[in-house]
Amino acid sequence: MKPHRMDAVSLSFGLLFLAVVFWWAISRVVTLHLPAVGWIVAGGLIFFGMVGLLGAIRSGRREVPAPVTAEARIETPGDLPPEMHASIVQELLDDPGHRFAREHPEDAKDQPKRD
Numbered sequence: 499m500k501p502h503r504m505d506a507v508s509l510s511f512g513l514l515f516l517a518v519v520f521w522w523a524i525s526r527v528v529t530l531h532l533p534a535v536g537w538i539v540a541g542g543l544i545f546f547g548m549v550g551l552l553g554a555i556r557s558g559r560r561e562v563p564a565p566v567t568a569e570a571r572i573e574t575p576g577d578l579p580p581e582m583h584a585s586i587v588q589e590l591l592d593d594p595g596h597r598f599a600r601e602h603p604e605d606a607k608d609q610p611k612r613d
Contacts, residue, residue, distance in 0.1 A: 504556070510549065517541060 521541070578586075589597075598605075 506549075509552070513545065513548065517545065 521537075
């Protein structure tokens, strides 16, 4: 089974159920004549105290990761300077027909224009 984070609501209801079972088991063995409202208040205070203790214990375990700083660097492949790399990329992005027309204007007159 894969471990997961603790669910506070499930833990609360589980502890409440255990408190009711414990109360029932004790009442079968020991007879105490206390008002019912007093037991409810005492049980509620004990319950909230236990939830507070669990929260305090749990909050001490969390570690906040340190923020990571990143550098912005432009890397070019190999040992090319950035200007030469940019001109190579621009040359690859140019349309070969336009480049041919620039380099050979006399032959480009016969070719239909494409955009």
